[in-house]
Amino acid sequence: MKNERRLLKNSTDQRMRVSTEESLIPPQASKLIGTEQARATGIVEKKQFQRWAAAVKDRNPLYFDAGFARAHGYRDVVAPPLYVQYVTLGVTDQATLRPDGTPGGQSGDIPLPHAPRRMAGGETWQFHAPLYDGDVITATRRVDDITEKHGRSGRFVLVTWLAEYRNQDDVIVAEARSSMIARP
């Protein structure tokens, strides 16, 4: 018993925790682990990535000045690296939004009814090739893992995805691992 209490105090991993509480992860969420959850295609548009850069107040001439970009080895202006995640955004039906305005009815949703409060966790990017105006990007995203954890502020679910972005030549331009925290 003494030993168990020590584990309880130190553990952030449910596997070490003795609990009769119901899992926050229903079977319809667990079965998504390892599956491709979303696939989307979009076209890189110069004006769109320039709007994104301008919103960041990032006036890097590689994104705005084709002559400058060519002088530095690119064939045209390039998109900011992190912009790649927005190329394949779809069209949101406002009738499907959650009350907080986030998309609710998409295929990318993870059904976690007992953990409705969502927070971005982290993201890890690898950038392999530049993105140019007119490139056709296909993003695929699969669920890497869904696990219940116990942190200082209580139970939560950690969802991890792996995303891959390919261009029209089937070149992987970027890869990302991202995570989300869902709390009761």
Next chain:
Amino acid sequence: MADQTYFEDVSVGDSIPTLAVTVDPTQMFFFSAATYNGHRIHYDKTWATEVEGYPDILVHGPLQAALLARAVTDWVGADGRLVSYAIQNRASAFPGEELRFVGTVTAKHDADDGGHGLVDLEIHGEKGEAEVLMPGTATVSLPKRG
């Protein structure tokens, strides 16, 4: 943008120039628009404070991430390149707060291609008395002088 940074001129322990930004609601609106983001915590103060219990609307995590990346890409210059980038969302930021995006060189590696070398950085966004908002790491490719 600053002048070009070269691999040979960088040492472990060097700091990159700090990017200090005070985000306002207008910038937040443009970022929501540019990312097609309808999340109410970024524009609906009543929702953010009364429903979600925050003191104000929240600066987007992806905007903080973009600003932190900007600090790095400004430093690497037009002939450098961001190779990898990792961040964790740790704390909330609000409009009107000064946010600082900083980085320190942690390692250097010679790349095989000859013309470039790789540099690892520890990076983070912070506010106030060095409260870390977003810790992370980055690897950049820098041109060599030779």
